[in-house]
Amino acid sequence: MEHLNVSQISHSFGDQPVLKDISFSLDHGEFVSVLGPSGSGKSTLFSLVGGLLQPHSGDILLEGESIVGKSGSISYTPQTPSLFPWRTILGNVLLGQEISGEKNSEKALEMLERAGLSSYEHAYPHELSGGMKQRVSFIRSVLSPQSLILLDEPFSALDEFTRTDMQKWLLSMWEEHQRSILFVTHNIEEALFLSDRIIILSPRPATVQKEIRVPFSRPRDEELLLTEDFLELKKDIYHEMRLSHV
Structure with missing residues (x-):
């Protein structure tokens, strides 16, 4: 199918x-x-x-x-990253999982490290470049439960x-x-x-x-x-x- x-x-x-x-x-x-x-x-x-x-x-x-x-x-990633400015990078990445009730911080931290963002998990979106924000946005999509x-x-x-x-x-x-x-x-x-x-x-x-x-x-x-x-x-x-x- x-x-x-x-x-x-x-x-x-x-x-x-x-x-x-x-x-x-x-x-x-x-x-x-x-x-x-x-x-x-x-x-x-x-x-x-x-x-x-x-x-x-x-x-x-x-x-x-x-x-x-x-x-x-x-799971949808728009032209602009659409990150919540009041949430940390880790908080933004985990958003989809929180909504579905399947939070996995360990997996999120691992993917942030793979993306070169391991030192930014407690930072906020305004502290990141455009490319870094897009990586965060895509990681959020990958971690969301939708296929x-x-x-x-x-x-x-x-x-x-x-x-x-x-x-x-x-x-x-x-x-x-x-x-x-x-x-x-x-x-x-x-x-x-x-x-x-x-x-x-x-x-x-x-x-x-x-x-x-x-x-x-x-x-x-x-x-x-x-x-x-x-x-x-x-x-x-x-x-x-x-x-x-x-």
Whole structure:
């Protein structure tokens, strides 16, 4: 059985259609990116999968059960870290576990150490850089009990080198814990570097324009970004997305 199945989802805001008959699936432990131009409805799709909005038509199944309009079924990391400023870093990381009643401070401290944040567990969010806050946000998602993590352009505000470091760190954490990840981005290179598959959305009203299986083996290193095969596939995806704007 597929982990997540999005079936013929359509949604509008007033008389403005945003998504039209969107269908795709996600297998257990798979990393899938949703790639599309700004304003194509990627974040709206996430709000639908997360239960914050209800689609005008279609269904969303998690482990075969409909989660339409049901919040709390997935773990969500937004574009900004959304950490509580009055809670310590450890307190923020443990939030999802506290809500579910499964608090495990030892595991949280271990993951903070892996992320290079072992000396910051008693610090507060304002004392951390942007990249450090995103690591905290992702660790909170991994420690939450939900089996599916949605990541909504979490590295878009970071500089290029910090972004690459965060991508490598994210892959190392994902490969260790093998959670299913649905990742939204408008960055072709990022989608290629991280994903098993890429779902390309058209401009509004968004449809699934194309689905691409990424051929590169894992684990992946940043040297991949400069290889001929990587650059050729990046160019192909660019032209595919460019065609929809003509």
